[in-house]
Amino acid sequence: MAVDETLAGQGRVTVFRMFGTVFGYTTHSLDGRNLGEVAVVGPLTPGVEWGRLWQMARTMCRPSEGDSEHARWIMAQANRSFTCGSDVVVKFPRGTWKLARGKRADLGGYCMRDHLWTGAITVEEVTPDQVAAYEPIYRA
Template sequence: MASGGALTGSSRVTVYVMSGVVFGYATHHCDERRLGDIAVVGPLTPGVDWGRLWQMARHCGRPSAGETELAQWVLTQATRAFVCGSGRIAQFRERTWELQPGGKRVRFESAYANRDHLWTGNLTVDGLTPDQIAERHTFYPA
């Protein structure tokens, strides 16, 4: 489902690189309990559109994968960066971010990686340097 307006938040943020592109992974909360029930993932590299993330999922996932399975792939990569440090550039306990309108939202049937939803779109994170978000050389382009 396409999103309506921009979403802003302040939460934990992981910045990681995958196939040369730098992405951000944050959490958003539906209520004051701050459970982080929504995963927010998007490219931070200038000039890279959020559709590239879904293109990567399609390229790396099963050829017959549906939208939910592709969303699970996206969230798995972000979670791996958060937990294992795979491709991690930076991790912040609290950072302000903004998800631009026009992305894609997927609701999981049941919690996946402790998240009920994945929202993707073009993302910005306060306080990152140009070096942190610059595209990297990769042997595995998507």
């Protein structure tokens, strides 16, 4: 799917590890209420395309599931890292991020988010060591 626009913001950013890749997770608000109804997730590891996230979801979900279930799986992993601290590399209370959007999905309130936007993400504050690929225990 082609990237359709770039989105930028500042706010809480959780950087977490999963299956050899480092990802960034933040939220975006669609209006002035600042509810963070959009989950923003993408890979930070250099050379990893945003489609890798959806490939992981396809691998980890049942073969009969579609994009809705895959989006919920992605959201669950990001939320698990943010909430529980699982596999967190670093948390930025006020990180500066940019997303070249690649794929959107409706979450319908799952994990307190209405939408999932994925794509190529960058976070200004990360260091090369924080986003480097690593040897995982498990593969997806």
